[in-house]
Amino acid sequence: MQILENEPMSKHTSFKVGGPARYFAKAECLEDLKKALNMACEKGLPYFILGNGTNLLVSDKGFDGLVITLAGEFSEIQDLGNGAFKVGAATPLGRFARSALKQGFAGIHKLAGIPGTLGGAIYMNAGAYGQEIGTCCTQVTVLDSDGSIRELSNADCAFSYRQSIFQGNNPSTIGSASSPTFMTILSAMFQLSAASAECKTVADLETELAECMAKRKATQPLNMPNAGSTFKRLEVGSADTPTQIAPGYYIEQAGLKGYRIGGAEVSTVHANFIVNAGGATANDIMELSEFVQNKVTEKFGIQLHREIILLGKFE
Template structure:
């Protein structure tokens, strides 16, 4: 038997067939609707399935990548040669304690988690309601909005490393920085996180969520395919303003364009390739740097190989 056959045989022992996809277009799994095929994608429902998958990939030298909702991912047109572990609604339990402690699995969507938190009259997580990713992705990215950040609410996160070791990291050990954490630096997988929130008034919490979501609707091109803000906020500046001042509003390469509504968002107008999108990122970066001497750094994560690699 070939190695691939053996790998697939063992993968089938971990997952039922409806939880393994082969040659799956990544455009179906990213908010940008861009990306070629991944060789494999699996949808674990338990920590043990995640552990066994990592172990199997190690055994067969199969590259693997952890993803959540794909809302911050640009996948190359040639896709991914390896296996994607997608943590989604199958791995999304939430439990809420009397004292405002919330324990949730990495695959839960931030919107769902914020609904449950609000329903329990807990405040402090309103900022997360409109972030269109999973809890795991948000911890990895230290996602934030409107003055809130994961760093402020996460007490600890349980992670698994490439050797299959599981441990719980405290807030400090998670080394949160601006849109970064130790998860990214050390290629860890977030399994679950514990958040601490405060008792509040349910109506006020829901009003706040509505207000923030309304602000998003007003300011962001939510009707277009995007990965949110493409660039990190450069110190002392706003990426969107620099791009707008550089005259790049609406600037387009193929079907990849600078949003007319919010220049910090690069969008796919329908048929953009990852190649177009990458060229646009580079061109915007070059022009802004030339005009203002500020080097924009991508916030979006890249997966797969791109032409210039």
């Protein structure tokens, strides 16, 4: 396993910004991962498990710790039969969703356009167009930082809107890699339903996916570096209409579409996306997100909460 030093995180995030990670490792197998975690523990360093970096903002100062990305055996999809699958944490979510669709299974096909990995999707309970990854996940296998492997049930994972138990176990924010409470997602089990059980065919699922992809292309700034939705939607019931639980509604009503700080811009296509319009820094993006939060609170009395994960120290 190769350990890189001072690896630019701008190479590993969809925002294309971020300073260097002090150490950067690619773990191809469980032994590699344990070695990397032991290194962090021995050096007293915080660590961060990186997927595709599609929901991540890394500080311009970088991350004074160890970033670990998974590959190799963590990218495998095992078909266990009858709609049951075991999927490695490094597997692209889109690859799994499309593979299951081709075999005639529904439940996650609308998630095929999400650019992250399976592990990141579990961490965030990723969802789109009425589907969430946690709904059909039956079990998650994790590695505790004491080296033990555990199986967590769906209930153990405490899935809710863009939330899971794993978000409370992030050693990158603590400054220590020694606590046994921190968990690294290794793989997850799924039980999907046959398309026929929903009175649908594979062609029907493919049509639904195509419609989702077309909507995504028409309504999101896919041609500019971004990290997906910047803010989480409001709780259902906190507004009068479904439209008003969407952060983009308030951001647009506040007149912030196209507003810029440095190279960061509130997308003119979708107001809940902050994009790197050219030459943005992580600080530009952070400042703009805070500006948007303050303006929406000032105008509507509503507090928006970031969906994007922050890594490193921000001023």
